[in-house]
Amino acid sequence: MSGMEGRGSRTRVAVIGATGSVGGSVLDICARFPDRFQVVAVACRSNARELLGAASRFRAKYACLYAPRDGQSDTAREFGLRGAELLTGRDGLECVASMPEVDHVVFASSGTDAITSLQRALASGKDVSLANKESVVAAGPWVMPFVRRPGQLRPLDSEHSAIWQCVRDEPPGSVSRVLLTASGGPFRDWTLGMMRDATPEDALKHPVWPMGAKITIDSATLMNKGIECIEAMRLFDLPADGVGALIHPSSQVHGLVVFKDATVKLLLYRPDMRVPAAAALAWPDRLPLGEMSGFGELPSDEWSLNFSKPDENRFPCFKIALDAGRAGGAYPPLLIGADEAAVNAFLRGYIPFLGISNIIESTLERYSGPRPSTLEDAIELISLGGSMAESIISASGG
Numbered sequence: 001m002s003g004m005e006g007r008g009s010r011t012r013v014a015v016i017g018a019t020g021s022v023g024g025s026v027l028d029i030c031a032r033f034p035d036r037f038q039v040v041a042v043a044c045r046s047n048a049r050e051l052l053g054a055a056s057r058f059r060a061k062y063a064c065l066y067a068p069r070d071g072q073s074d075t076a077r078e079f080g081l082r083g084a085e086l087l088t089g090r091d092g093l094e095c096v097a098s099m100p101e102v103d104h105v106v107f108a109s110s111g112t113d114a115i116t117s118l119q120r121a122l123a124s125g126k127d128v129s130l131a132n133k134e135s136v137v138a139a140g141p142w143v144m145p146f147v148r149r150p151g152q153l154r155p156l157d158s159e160h161s162a163i164w165q166c167v168r169d170e171p172p173g174s175v176s177r178v179l180l181t182a183s184g185g186p187f188r189d190w191t192l193g194m195m196r197d198a199t200p201e202d203a204l205k206h207p208v209w210p211m212g213a214k215i216t217i218d219s220a221t222l223m224n225k226g227i228e229c230i231e232a233m234r235l236f237d238l239p240a241d242g243v244g245a246l247i248h249p250s251s252q253v254h255g256l257v258v259f260k261d262a263t264v265k266l267l268l269y270r271p272d273m274r275v276p277a278a279a280a281l282a283w284p285d286r287l288p289l290g291e292m293s294g295f296g297e298l299p300s301d302e303w304s305l306n307f308s309k310p311d312e313n314r315f316p317c318f319k320i321a322l323d324a325g326r327a328g329g330a331y332p333p334l335l336i337g338a339d340e341a342a343v344n345a346f347l348r349g350y351i352p353f354l355g356i357s358n359i360i361e362s363t364l365e366r367y368s369g370p371r372p373s374t375l376e377d378a379i380e381l382i383s384l385g386g387s388m389a390e391s392i393i394s395a396s397g398g
C-alpha cells in the first residue's frame with residue numbers, strides 16, 4: 001500500500017480523464033466518500049470549462065490540460081483563482097501521475113496519450129486504477145513489469161474488475177480460463193443486411209451502458225470485447241486460449257472464472273461503473289454502496305444467467321482482435337491505432353459501419369515490419385496503424 005493509505009488518512013487521488021464518462025463515475029465515488037478520498041489533481045484533454053468545474057468542486061491543487069486550446073494564460077489564471085495550479089501537455093500529465101502529493105492515479109482517459117504517464121505512475125509506486133484499456137493492450141509488455149505489488153494495478157473496466165475480484169484471493173496457477181461478458185451492443189439481434197445501413201446514431205444507442213462515443217462504437221462492433229480479451233491477457237498474465245467472451249444481454253454478470261477443478265466463480269452487480277470504481281479505489285475494503293439510494297442489490301428473482309457465444313460472422317472485429325492478441329508483437333498496437341482511425345471515419349460518415357472491420361483487417365494484413373522492442377516502438381506502431389488505416393480509407397474514396 002502506498003502513501004497515506006492504511007494510516008487512517010484520506011487517499012489522495014488524481015483522476016486523468018476527469019471530464020469523461022468513467023471519470024465522472026470515479027468523481028462521484030470520491031464525492032460520496034469524502035472521508036476516504038481527496039481529489040488532489042484532475043486532468044483532461046482540452047475541456048477547460050468542465051475541468052475547472054471539477055477542480056473547483058473538489059478543491060484540487062493541480063489541474064492538467066493535455067492539449068489546451070487558445071488563451072492558455074487566461075485559463076491558467078482562472079484555475080489559479082480557484083486555487084489550482086495548471087499544468088499542460090504530456091509533461092504535465094506525467095507530472096500529475098508521479099507527483100509525491102498523489103497516492104492513487106485513476107486512468108480514465110480515452111486514447112493512448114497517457115501510456116507514458118501510466119508507466120510513470122507505476123514506476124513511482126502509485127496505486128493505479130485502470131479504465132483505459134487501449135494503453136495496456138498496446139503497450140502491456142512495457143507497462144506490466146512496473147507493477148511491483150499485489151493490488152497496485154486495479155482494473156476498473158467492469159469485466160476485469162469482476163475477474164480481479166474473483167481471482168485475487170486464489171493461489172497462483174488455479175485459473176483454467178476467464179470469460180468476459182458482453183451485452184452484445186445495439187446490434188446484438190441485427191442481421192448483417194441491417195448492419196450494412198447502420199448509422200452512427202444507431203450505433204451510439206448502447207442498450208446498457210452510457211459511455212463515451214469511441215467505446216460505444218467498439219461495443220457495437222464487438223471490437224471492445226476483443227480488445228478486452230487482450231486486456232485480460234495482459235492484466236492476468238493469461239495465454240490467448242485462456243480468455244473468452246460470452247454474450248449476456250442483461251449485463252448483470254460481468255466476468256466468470258473457470259478454475260482447474262471445474263468450479264466457476266462469477267461476479268454479479270447492477271451495471272453501473274461506480275461499482276467497479278469503488279472496488280478499485282477502496283481495495284481491500286468494500287464501500288457501503290448497497291445502503292445508498294440509486295445503487296442497491298439486484299433482487300435475486302431478477303437475476304439472469306443467460307449466456308451465448310459471440311457470432312464471429314456478424315461481428316468480425318471480435319475475431320480480428322483475438323487474432324491480434326494471439327499474434328502479439330506489433331499487432332495489438334497496430335490494432336489500437338487502426339481501430340481509432342476507423343471508428344473516427346465511421347462517426348464522420350466517411351465509411352459505413354461494416355467498413356470498420358474491413359479497414360482494420362486490411363491494415364493488419366498489410367503490415368510486414370518488425371516487432372516492437374521498446375515502448376517508443378509500440379507508440380509509433382499505434383500511429384502507424386492509424387495512418388495506414390487512414391490511407392486505406394482515402395484510397396477507398398472515404
Ligand code: NDP
Nearest residue numbers: 017019020021022044045046047066109110113132211212
Ligand atoms: P469519454 O470520451 O467519455 O471521456 C474521455 C476522457 O478522457 C475525457 O475526460 C477526455 O478529456 C480525456 N482525455 C482524452 N485524451 C486525453 C489526454 N491525452 N490526456 C488527458 N485526458 C484525456 O470516454 P469514456 O469515459 O467512455 O472512456 C474512457 C476510457 O475508459 C476509455 O479507454 C474506455 O475504453 C474506458 N472504459 C470506459 C467505460 C465507460 O463506461 N465509459 C467502461 C470501461 C472502460 P476531454 O473532455 O478534454 O476530451
Ligand code: MG
Nearest residue numbers: 157158159228
Ligand atoms: Mg468493459
